[in-house]
Amino acid sequence: MSTVVVGLDIGTSRIRAIIGEISDSGVFQITGVGTSPSTGLRKGVVVNIENTVRAISQAIEAAELMSGVEVTSCVMGIGGTHLDGLNSRGVVAVTGKNRDSREIGPDDISRVIIAAKAVVIPMDRQVIHVIPQSYIVDDQKGIRDPRNMIGVRLEAEVHIITGSVTSIQNMIKCVNRASLNVDEYMLHALASVKSVMTVDERELGSILIDLGGGTTDVIVLADDAPLMTFVLPVGGIQVTNDISIVKGISAETAERIKLDAGCCWMPLIEDNEEVILPGVGGRPPVIIPRTEICEIIQPRMTEIFKMIHEKISPLMKTRQLSGNVVITGGGALLPGVVELAGDVFNTQAVRIGIPGNFGGLTNEYRSPDYATVLGLLLAAQERQKVQESTDTTHEVSAKPAFMRLRTWWKELF
Numbered sequence: 001m002s003t004v005v006v007g008l009d010i011g012t013s014r015i016r017a018i019i020g021e022i023s024d025s026g027v028f029q030i031t032g033v034g035t036s037p038s039t040g041l042r043k044g045v046v047v048n049i050e051n052t053v054r055a056i057s058q059a060i061e062a063a064e065l066m067s068g069v070e071v072t073s074c075v076m077g078i079g080g081t082h083l084d085g086l087n088s089r090g091v092v093a094v095t096g097k098n099r100d101s102r103e104i105g106p107d108d109i110s111r112v113i114i115a116a117k118a119v120v121i122p123m124d125r126q127v128i129h130v131i132p133q134s135y136i137v138d139d140q141k142g143i144r145d146p147r148n149m150i151g152v153r154l155e156a157e158v159h160i161i162t163g164s165v166t167s168i169q170n171m172i173k174c175v176n177r178a179s180l181n182v183d184e185y186m187l188h189a190l191a192s193v194k195s196v197m198t199v200d201e202r203e204l205g206s207i208l209i210d211l212g213g214g215t216t217d218v219i220v221l222a223d224d225a226p227l228m229t230f231v232l233p234v235g236g237i238q239v240t241n242d243i244s245i246v247k248g249i250s251a252e253t254a255e256r257i258k259l260d261a262g263c264c265w266m267p268l269i270e271d272n273e274e275v276i277l278p279g280v281g282g283r284p285p286v287i288i289p290r291t292e293i294c295e296i297i298q299p300r301m302t303e304i305f306k307m308i309h310e311k312i313s314p315l316m317k318t319r320q321l322s323g324n325v326v327i328t329g330g331g332a333l334l335p336g337v338v339e340l341a342g343d344v345f346n347t348q349a350v351r352i353g354i355p356g357n358f359g360g361l362t363n364e365y366r367s368p369d370y371a372t373v374l375g376l377l378l379a380a381q382e383r384q385k386v387q388e389s390t391d392t393t394h395e396v397s398a399k400p401a402f403m404r405l406r407t408w409w410k411e412l413f
Protein backbone atom coordinates (compact mmCIF):
# COMPACT_ATOMS: atom_id res chain seq x y z
CA MET A 1 0.00 0.00 0.00
CA SER A 2 1.29 3.45 -0.84
CA THR A 3 1.34 6.45 1.47
CA VAL A 4 -0.57 9.50 0.29
CA VAL A 5 0.71 13.06 0.84
CA VAL A 6 -1.04 16.29 -0.12
CA GLY A 7 0.00 19.92 -0.72
CA LEU A 8 -2.70 22.60 -0.62
CA ASP A 9 -2.09 26.18 -1.81
CA ILE A 10 -4.96 28.52 -0.94
CA GLY A 11 -4.15 31.43 -3.25
CA THR A 12 -6.00 34.67 -3.98
CA SER A 13 -6.53 33.72 -7.63
CA ARG A 14 -6.58 29.94 -7.51
CA ILE A 15 -6.70 27.08 -5.05
CA ARG A 16 -4.36 24.25 -5.98
CA ALA A 17 -4.13 20.75 -4.56
CA ILE A 18 -1.56 18.12 -5.48
CA ILE A 19 -1.59 14.49 -4.37
CA GLY A 20 1.62 12.48 -4.24
CA GLU A 21 2.01 8.80 -3.51
CA ILE A 22 5.02 7.13 -1.94
CA SER A 23 5.21 3.44 -2.78
CA ASP A 24 6.45 0.81 -0.33
CA SER A 25 9.78 0.80 -2.12
CA GLY A 26 10.02 4.57 -1.56
CA VAL A 27 9.25 5.76 -5.10
CA PHE A 28 7.49 9.11 -5.11
CA GLN A 29 4.98 10.02 -7.80
CA ILE A 30 2.51 12.80 -8.36
CA THR A 31 -0.84 11.20 -9.11
CA GLY A 32 -3.40 13.99 -8.79
CA VAL A 33 -3.59 17.70 -9.56
CA GLY A 34 -6.71 19.76 -8.92
CA THR A 35 -7.40 23.46 -9.10
CA SER A 36 -10.37 25.77 -8.74
CA PRO A 37 -10.89 29.52 -9.02
CA SER A 38 -10.58 31.26 -5.66
CA THR A 39 -13.16 33.88 -4.73
CA GLY A 40 -13.04 33.93 -0.94
CA LEU A 41 -9.68 35.63 -0.41
CA ARG A 42 -8.33 39.16 -0.53
CA LYS A 43 -4.59 39.67 -0.64
CA GLY A 44 -3.94 36.15 0.57
CA VAL A 45 -6.33 36.33 3.54
CA VAL A 46 -9.70 34.55 3.83
CA VAL A 47 -12.56 37.05 3.74
CA ASN A 48 -15.35 34.66 2.81
CA ILE A 49 -15.38 31.28 4.55
CA GLU A 50 -18.15 29.65 2.47
CA ASN A 51 -16.56 30.47 -0.89
CA THR A 52 -13.16 29.35 0.30
CA VAL A 53 -14.46 26.03 1.69
CA ARG A 54 -16.27 25.35 -1.58
CA ALA A 55 -13.20 26.15 -3.69
CA ILE A 56 -10.94 23.98 -1.50
CA SER A 57 -13.39 21.06 -1.80
CA GLN A 58 -13.50 21.48 -5.57
CA ALA A 59 -9.73 21.48 -5.94
CA ILE A 60 -9.33 18.48 -3.61
CA GLU A 61 -12.10 16.52 -5.35
CA ALA A 62 -10.55 17.17 -8.76
CA ALA A 63 -7.18 15.93 -7.50
CA GLU A 64 -8.81 12.90 -5.85
CA LEU A 65 -10.65 12.04 -9.04
CA MET A 66 -7.42 12.11 -11.02
CA SER A 67 -5.45 10.02 -8.53
CA GLY A 68 -8.24 7.67 -7.45
CA VAL A 69 -7.39 8.03 -3.75
CA GLU A 70 -9.22 9.78 -0.95
CA VAL A 71 -7.24 12.22 1.13
CA THR A 72 -7.67 13.14 4.76
CA SER A 73 -4.88 15.59 5.58
CA CYS A 74 -2.53 18.07 3.94
CA VAL A 75 0.34 20.49 4.32
CA MET A 76 -1.20 23.92 3.84
CA GLY A 77 0.40 27.15 2.65
CA ILE A 78 0.09 30.44 4.55
CA GLY A 79 0.07 33.70 2.61
CA GLY A 80 -0.99 37.27 3.16
CA THR A 81 0.43 40.62 4.16
CA HIS A 82 0.03 39.85 7.86
CA LEU A 83 3.17 37.71 7.62
CA ASP A 84 6.43 39.19 8.74
CA GLY A 85 10.02 38.05 9.14
CA LEU A 86 12.59 39.17 11.70
CA ASN A 87 16.06 38.10 12.78
CA SER A 88 16.85 37.23 16.38
CA ARG A 89 19.51 35.56 18.50
CA GLY A 90 19.65 33.54 21.69
CA VAL A 91 22.44 32.39 24.03
CA VAL A 92 22.69 29.46 26.47
CA ALA A 93 25.38 27.83 28.56
CA VAL A 94 26.24 24.38 27.20
CA THR A 95 25.23 21.63 29.61
CA GLY A 96 26.51 18.90 27.34
CA LYS A 97 25.33 15.41 26.51
CA ASN A 98 26.59 14.16 29.83
CA ARG A 99 27.82 15.93 32.93
CA ASP A 100 31.55 15.42 32.32
CA SER A 101 31.89 16.66 28.76
CA ARG A 102 30.74 19.95 27.33
CA GLU A 103 29.75 18.28 24.07
CA ILE A 104 26.79 20.07 22.48
CA GLY A 105 23.76 17.79 22.27
CA PRO A 106 20.21 18.06 20.89
CA ASP A 107 18.99 19.49 24.19
CA ASP A 108 21.43 22.39 24.03
CA ILE A 109 20.31 23.14 20.47
CA SER A 110 16.63 23.03 21.45
CA ARG A 111 17.29 25.37 24.39
CA VAL A 112 19.22 27.91 22.34
CA ILE A 113 16.47 27.97 19.71
CA ILE A 114 13.88 28.52 22.44
CA ALA A 115 16.02 31.38 23.77
CA ALA A 116 16.30 32.93 20.29
CA LYS A 117 12.57 32.54 19.77
CA ALA A 118 11.80 34.46 22.95
CA VAL A 119 11.09 37.78 21.29
CA VAL A 120 8.19 39.95 22.29
CA ILE A 121 5.39 39.65 19.77
CA PRO A 122 1.90 41.11 20.16
CA MET A 123 -0.83 38.84 21.56
CA ASP A 124 -2.65 38.67 18.22
CA ARG A 125 0.39 37.26 16.42
CA GLN A 126 2.01 33.84 16.50
CA VAL A 127 5.34 32.35 15.48
CA ILE A 128 5.06 30.24 12.33
CA HIS A 129 8.69 29.29 11.66
CA VAL A 130 11.95 29.56 13.54
CA ILE A 131 14.77 28.84 11.14
CA PRO A 132 18.39 28.66 12.35
CA GLN A 133 20.79 30.72 10.25
CA SER A 134 24.02 29.89 12.04
CA TYR A 135 25.48 29.12 15.46
CA ILE A 136 28.30 30.60 17.45
CA VAL A 137 30.20 28.25 19.80
CA ASP A 138 32.26 30.32 22.26
CA ASP A 139 33.95 32.74 19.84
CA GLN A 140 33.71 30.57 16.74
CA LYS A 141 31.20 32.14 14.35
CA GLY A 142 29.37 30.82 11.29
CA ILE A 143 28.83 27.24 12.46
CA ARG A 144 26.08 25.39 10.59
CA ASP A 145 25.81 22.33 12.76
CA PRO A 146 27.14 22.61 16.32
CA ARG A 147 26.27 19.04 17.36
CA ASN A 148 29.10 17.25 19.17
CA MET A 149 31.30 20.34 19.29
CA ILE A 150 32.86 21.15 22.64
CA GLY A 151 31.99 24.55 24.04
CA VAL A 152 30.85 26.57 27.01
CA ARG A 153 28.59 29.08 25.34
CA LEU A 154 26.18 28.36 22.47
CA GLU A 155 24.58 31.15 20.53
CA ALA A 156 22.05 30.83 17.69
CA GLU A 157 21.08 33.32 15.01
CA VAL A 158 17.59 32.63 13.70
CA HIS A 159 15.00 33.97 11.29
CA ILE A 160 11.52 34.09 12.80
CA ILE A 161 8.36 34.31 10.74
CA THR A 162 5.21 35.49 12.48
CA GLY A 163 1.62 35.92 11.36
CA SER A 164 -1.81 36.95 12.56
CA VAL A 165 -3.42 34.30 14.77
CA THR A 166 -6.91 34.89 13.41
CA SER A 167 -5.86 34.84 9.73
CA ILE A 168 -4.16 31.49 10.26
CA GLN A 169 -7.08 30.10 12.29
CA ASN A 170 -9.56 31.11 9.59
CA MET A 171 -7.53 29.37 6.94
CA ILE A 172 -7.26 26.18 9.00
CA LYS A 173 -10.99 26.36 9.68
CA CYS A 174 -11.72 26.45 5.94
CA VAL A 175 -9.55 23.40 5.32
CA ASN A 176 -11.16 21.52 8.23
CA ARG A 177 -14.61 22.38 6.93
CA ALA A 178 -13.57 20.91 3.59
CA SER A 179 -12.99 17.66 5.60
CA LEU A 180 -9.21 17.81 5.72
CA ASN A 181 -6.79 17.95 8.62
CA VAL A 182 -3.87 20.35 8.52
CA ASP A 183 -0.72 18.40 9.41
CA GLU A 184 1.50 21.41 9.08
CA TYR A 185 1.47 24.88 7.56
CA MET A 186 4.20 26.73 5.79
CA LEU A 187 4.89 30.21 4.45
CA HIS A 188 4.21 30.31 0.68
CA ALA A 189 7.62 31.68 -0.22
CA LEU A 190 9.43 28.98 1.78
CA ALA A 191 7.44 26.33 -0.05
CA SER A 192 8.32 27.88 -3.41
CA VAL A 193 12.00 27.87 -2.48
CA LYS A 194 11.76 24.13 -1.93
CA SER A 195 10.36 23.41 -5.36
CA VAL A 196 12.35 25.78 -7.57
CA MET A 197 15.61 26.90 -5.97
CA THR A 198 18.84 24.96 -6.27
CA VAL A 199 21.11 24.34 -3.30
CA ASP A 200 23.77 26.53 -4.94
CA GLU A 201 21.35 29.42 -5.23
CA ARG A 202 20.36 29.08 -1.58
CA GLU A 203 24.00 28.99 -0.52
CA LEU A 204 25.29 31.84 -2.70
CA GLY A 205 22.57 34.30 -1.79
CA SER A 206 19.40 34.59 -3.88
CA ILE A 207 16.06 36.32 -3.97
CA LEU A 208 12.81 34.49 -4.63
CA ILE A 209 9.92 36.63 -5.87
CA ASP A 210 6.48 34.99 -6.06
CA LEU A 211 4.25 37.20 -8.19
CA GLY A 212 0.77 36.04 -7.19
CA GLY A 213 -2.67 37.42 -7.87
CA GLY A 214 -3.19 39.36 -4.64
CA THR A 215 0.28 39.44 -3.11
CA THR A 216 3.93 39.35 -4.01
CA ASP A 217 5.94 37.17 -1.64
CA VAL A 218 9.65 37.75 -1.27
CA ILE A 219 12.37 35.80 0.49
CA VAL A 220 16.09 36.48 0.53
CA LEU A 221 18.36 33.55 1.36
CA ALA A 222 22.07 33.07 1.86
CA ASP A 223 24.09 30.23 3.38
CA ASP A 224 20.99 28.07 2.99
CA ALA A 225 18.90 30.12 5.43
CA PRO A 226 16.43 32.99 5.06
CA LEU A 227 17.72 36.48 5.89
CA MET A 228 14.59 38.42 5.06
CA THR A 229 10.97 37.62 4.24
CA PHE A 230 8.09 39.94 3.45
CA VAL A 231 4.77 40.03 1.59
CA LEU A 232 3.72 43.03 -0.50
CA PRO A 233 0.00 43.78 -0.95
CA VAL A 234 0.28 43.96 -4.75
CA GLY A 235 -0.03 41.35 -7.48
CA GLY A 236 -1.43 40.43 -10.87
CA ILE A 237 -4.93 41.63 -9.94
CA GLN A 238 -3.64 45.23 -9.85
CA VAL A 239 -2.17 44.81 -13.32
CA THR A 240 -5.54 43.56 -14.63
CA ASN A 241 -7.34 46.44 -12.89
CA ASP A 242 -5.01 48.95 -14.51
CA ILE A 243 -5.84 47.59 -17.98
CA SER A 244 -9.54 47.53 -17.16
CA ILE A 245 -9.58 51.15 -15.95
CA VAL A 246 -7.35 52.67 -18.64
CA LYS A 247 -9.12 50.88 -21.50
CA GLY A 248 -12.64 51.05 -20.06
CA ILE A 249 -13.24 47.31 -20.29
CA SER A 250 -14.46 44.71 -17.79
CA ALA A 251 -12.00 42.98 -15.44
CA GLU A 252 -12.67 39.65 -17.22
CA THR A 253 -11.81 41.09 -20.61
CA ALA A 254 -8.78 42.88 -19.20
CA GLU A 255 -7.57 39.60 -17.67
CA ARG A 256 -7.97 37.80 -21.01
CA ILE A 257 -6.07 40.52 -22.85
CA LYS A 258 -3.32 40.40 -20.23
CA LEU A 259 -2.98 36.63 -20.62
CA ASP A 260 -3.12 36.72 -24.44
CA ALA A 261 -1.14 39.86 -25.22
CA GLY A 262 0.37 41.15 -21.97
CA CYS A 263 4.03 42.11 -21.86
CA CYS A 264 6.07 44.16 -19.41
CA TRP A 265 9.18 44.86 -21.47
CA MET A 266 8.69 47.14 -24.46
CA PRO A 267 11.72 46.01 -26.53
CA LEU A 268 10.12 42.53 -26.85
CA ILE A 269 7.22 43.89 -28.91
CA GLU A 270 7.47 44.02 -32.71
CA ASP A 271 6.36 47.18 -34.52
CA ASN A 272 3.21 45.83 -36.12
CA GLU A 273 1.71 43.75 -33.30
CA GLU A 274 -1.94 44.50 -32.63
CA VAL A 275 -4.59 43.61 -30.04
CA ILE A 276 -8.37 43.58 -30.48
CA LEU A 277 -10.28 45.27 -27.66
CA PRO A 278 -13.89 44.07 -27.65
CA GLY A 279 -16.52 46.83 -27.76
CA VAL A 280 -18.48 47.60 -24.63
CA GLY A 281 -22.21 48.38 -24.67
CA GLY A 282 -22.72 47.92 -28.39
CA ARG A 283 -19.58 49.82 -29.43
CA PRO A 284 -17.59 48.10 -32.16
CA PRO A 285 -14.32 46.40 -31.23
CA VAL A 286 -11.17 48.48 -31.71
CA ILE A 287 -7.73 47.43 -32.77
CA ILE A 288 -4.85 48.92 -30.81
CA PRO A 289 -1.09 48.39 -30.98
CA ARG A 290 0.18 45.85 -28.42
CA THR A 291 2.58 48.51 -27.15
CA GLU A 292 -0.41 50.30 -25.58
CA ILE A 293 -1.01 47.28 -23.32
CA CYS A 294 2.68 47.18 -22.44
CA GLU A 295 2.56 50.91 -21.59
CA ILE A 296 -0.02 50.07 -18.91
CA ILE A 297 1.61 46.91 -17.53
CA GLN A 298 5.27 47.89 -17.52
CA PRO A 299 5.01 50.83 -15.05
CA ARG A 300 3.02 48.70 -12.56
CA MET A 301 5.45 45.79 -12.77
CA THR A 302 8.38 48.21 -12.50
CA GLU A 303 6.80 49.65 -9.37
CA ILE A 304 6.49 46.18 -7.82
CA PHE A 305 10.12 45.28 -8.56
CA LYS A 306 11.29 48.69 -7.30
CA MET A 307 9.41 48.23 -4.03
CA ILE A 308 11.17 44.90 -3.56
CA HIS A 309 14.55 46.34 -4.51
CA GLU A 310 14.12 49.20 -2.07
CA LYS A 311 13.27 46.88 0.82
CA ILE A 312 16.20 44.59 0.09
CA SER A 313 18.80 47.32 -0.61
CA PRO A 314 19.99 47.78 2.99
CA LEU A 315 20.59 44.03 3.25
CA MET A 316 22.41 43.95 -0.10
CA LYS A 317 24.87 46.53 1.25
CA THR A 318 25.98 44.18 4.02
CA ARG A 319 25.56 40.77 2.38
CA GLN A 320 26.73 39.83 -1.05
CA LEU A 321 24.03 37.96 -2.95
CA SER A 322 25.79 36.22 -5.82
CA GLY A 323 23.05 33.72 -6.68
CA ASN A 324 19.97 34.45 -8.76
CA VAL A 325 16.76 36.39 -8.67
CA VAL A 326 14.20 33.60 -9.17
CA ILE A 327 10.68 34.60 -10.19
CA THR A 328 7.67 32.32 -9.66
CA GLY A 329 3.89 32.63 -9.36
CA GLY A 330 1.42 33.31 -12.16
CA GLY A 331 3.03 36.70 -12.81
CA ALA A 332 6.22 34.93 -13.88
CA LEU A 333 4.32 33.87 -17.03
CA LEU A 334 4.10 37.49 -18.16
CA PRO A 335 6.50 38.01 -21.09
CA GLY A 336 9.29 40.41 -20.17
CA VAL A 337 9.47 39.78 -16.39
CA VAL A 338 13.01 38.46 -16.58
CA GLU A 339 14.20 41.46 -18.60
CA LEU A 340 12.36 43.97 -16.38
CA ALA A 341 13.59 42.42 -13.11
CA GLY A 342 17.13 42.34 -14.55
CA ASP A 343 16.84 46.05 -15.32
CA VAL A 344 15.53 47.05 -11.87
CA PHE A 345 17.95 44.80 -9.95
CA ASN A 346 20.77 45.65 -12.35
CA THR A 347 21.77 42.04 -12.91
CA GLN A 348 21.70 39.37 -15.59
CA ALA A 349 21.18 36.66 -12.99
CA VAL A 350 17.39 36.41 -13.25
CA ARG A 351 15.42 33.31 -14.12
CA ILE A 352 11.90 31.92 -13.97
CA GLY A 353 11.42 29.24 -11.30
CA ILE A 354 9.66 26.19 -12.74
CA PRO A 355 9.17 23.13 -10.51
CA GLY A 356 11.11 20.04 -11.56
CA ASN A 357 9.68 16.83 -12.91
CA PHE A 358 8.44 14.49 -10.20
CA GLY A 359 7.13 11.73 -12.40
CA GLY A 360 3.55 10.52 -12.41
CA LEU A 361 0.73 10.97 -14.83
CA THR A 362 0.67 14.64 -15.44
CA ASN A 363 3.00 17.49 -16.20
CA GLU A 364 0.41 20.16 -15.48
CA TYR A 365 2.33 21.31 -12.45
CA ARG A 366 5.45 22.20 -14.42
CA SER A 367 4.65 25.91 -14.42
CA PRO A 368 5.80 28.78 -12.13
CA ASP A 369 2.31 29.22 -10.67
CA TYR A 370 2.56 25.69 -9.24
CA ALA A 371 5.79 26.42 -7.36
CA THR A 372 4.09 26.96 -3.99
CA VAL A 373 1.79 23.94 -4.04
CA LEU A 374 4.60 21.70 -5.21
CA GLY A 375 6.83 22.93 -2.39
CA LEU A 376 4.03 22.15 0.06
CA LEU A 377 3.79 18.65 -1.37
CA LEU A 378 7.55 18.21 -0.95
CA ALA A 379 7.20 19.38 2.64
CA ALA A 380 4.45 16.78 3.15
CA GLN A 381 6.72 14.11 1.69
CA GLU A 382 9.59 15.12 3.99
CA ARG A 383 7.26 15.13 6.96
CA GLN A 384 6.25 11.59 6.11
CA LYS A 385 9.89 10.49 5.90
CA VAL A 386 10.67 12.00 9.31
CA GLN A 387 7.63 10.28 10.77
CA GLU A 388 8.61 6.91 9.33
CA SER A 389 12.12 7.23 10.70
CA THR A 390 10.66 8.12 14.11
CA ASP A 391 8.49 5.01 13.94
CA THR A 392 11.32 2.66 13.03
CA THR A 393 14.34 4.05 14.85
CA HIS A 394 15.21 3.13 18.41
CA GLU A 395 17.25 6.29 18.94
CA VAL A 396 13.95 8.04 19.31
CA SER A 397 15.08 11.52 20.26
CA ALA A 398 18.36 11.84 18.34
CA LYS A 399 17.28 11.09 14.83
CA PRO A 400 14.25 13.33 14.42
CA ALA A 401 16.20 16.21 15.95
CA PHE A 402 18.91 15.69 13.36
CA MET A 403 16.44 15.48 10.46
CA ARG A 404 14.70 18.60 11.61
CA LEU A 405 17.98 20.41 11.85
CA ARG A 406 18.72 19.70 8.22
CA THR A 407 15.28 20.71 7.00
CA TRP A 408 15.71 24.31 8.01
CA TRP A 409 12.33 25.49 6.78
CA LYS A 410 10.55 23.67 9.54
CA GLU A 411 10.05 24.99 12.96
CA LEU A 412 12.48 23.19 15.21
CA PHE A 413 10.00 21.81 17.67
Ligand SMILES: Nc1ncnc2c1ncn2[C@@H]1O[C@H](COP(=O)(O)OP(=O)(O)OP(=O)(O)O)[C@@H](O)[C@H]1O
Binds near residue numbers: 012038235
Ligand atom coordinates in the same frame (compact mmCIF):
# COMPACT_ATOMS: atom_id res chain seq x y z
N1 LIG B 1 0.24 33.97 -18.81
C1 LIG B 1 0.11 34.91 -17.88
N2 LIG B 1 0.51 36.18 -18.14
C2 LIG B 1 0.36 37.15 -17.23
N3 LIG B 1 -0.16 36.98 -16.02
C3 LIG B 1 -0.58 35.75 -15.70
C4 LIG B 1 -0.47 34.65 -16.59
N4 LIG B 1 -0.99 33.55 -16.00
C5 LIG B 1 -1.40 33.95 -14.78
N5 LIG B 1 -1.16 35.25 -14.59
C6 LIG B 1 -1.51 36.07 -13.43
O1 LIG B 1 -1.00 35.50 -12.27
C7 LIG B 1 -1.85 35.80 -11.16
C8 LIG B 1 -2.16 34.54 -10.41
O2 LIG B 1 -0.97 33.98 -9.96
P1 LIG B 1 -0.99 32.78 -8.90
O3 LIG B 1 -1.85 31.72 -9.42
O4 LIG B 1 0.42 32.50 -8.59
O5 LIG B 1 -1.73 33.54 -7.69
P2 LIG B 1 -2.31 32.96 -6.34
O6 LIG B 1 -1.33 32.00 -5.77
O7 LIG B 1 -3.69 32.47 -6.53
O8 LIG B 1 -2.39 34.29 -5.46
P3 LIG B 1 -1.59 34.76 -4.16
O9 LIG B 1 -0.33 33.99 -4.11
O10 LIG B 1 -1.36 36.22 -4.37
O11 LIG B 1 -2.50 34.51 -3.03
C9 LIG B 1 -3.12 36.40 -11.75
O12 LIG B 1 -3.15 37.79 -11.49
C10 LIG B 1 -3.01 36.10 -13.23
O13 LIG B 1 -3.57 37.13 -14.00
Ligand SMILES: [Mg+2]
Binds near residue numbers: 012079329
Ligand atom coordinates in the same frame (compact mmCIF):
# COMPACT_ATOMS: atom_id res chain seq x y z
MG1 LIG C 1 0.36 32.14 -4.55
